[in-house]
Amino acid sequence: MSLRIGDTAPDFQIETTQGPIRFHEWAGGSWVFFFSHPADFTPVCTTEMGRTAQLAGEFAARNVKPLGLSTDSVKEHLAWISDVDATQNTSLKFPIVADPDKKVAALYDMIHPGEDDTAAVRTVFIIDPDMKIRLTMAYPMTIGRNFSEILRVIDALQLTDRMTVACPADWKPGDRVIVRPSLSDEKAKEEFPQGFETLRPYLRLVDVGS
């Protein structure tokens, strides 16, 4: 059965480019951006790994650890990382899981046989410090992911954990957010003393800064 939002991210023990890890222990109270890709030495994957490495500062600022995975070996990953660094002008520092036996790929339902029988598609799991899955996405093999969206959704999740708000369509940091309908007007006035605009009783907008 596939994993769903709100499920506990399954724990596992596996080899990575930075040695063996036990997943929950490795996460160590951080958020995790866990993402699979089809294969080493392929063009789209090379750009995605490069982009993740280039964004190391953005992930760290949000207390997020990236963890890649493909069904290749540690030896192949390490040789490929040299290509990623050279062609994407970066220095890849996060671990990549080596899963030639497809153990973790099966656990996380990363192989979609309608797309490919053996290689993982481009899945994303955003996992919070309590090891709850907060977002899942799956992209086909021929389409690279949008890393602005990945950072945006992490910002949105962290904001909605801090405040009783929800993020509207195309929200980006700094935009107004929605006061969650579960909050009465009275409680909303307490949480948002700056005030909010009521377009409909169920649609109230508040500026919470960026």
Ligand code: BEZ
């Ligand atoms: C790529 O990363 O470029 C790729 C991998 C598998 C299938 C198609 C493209």
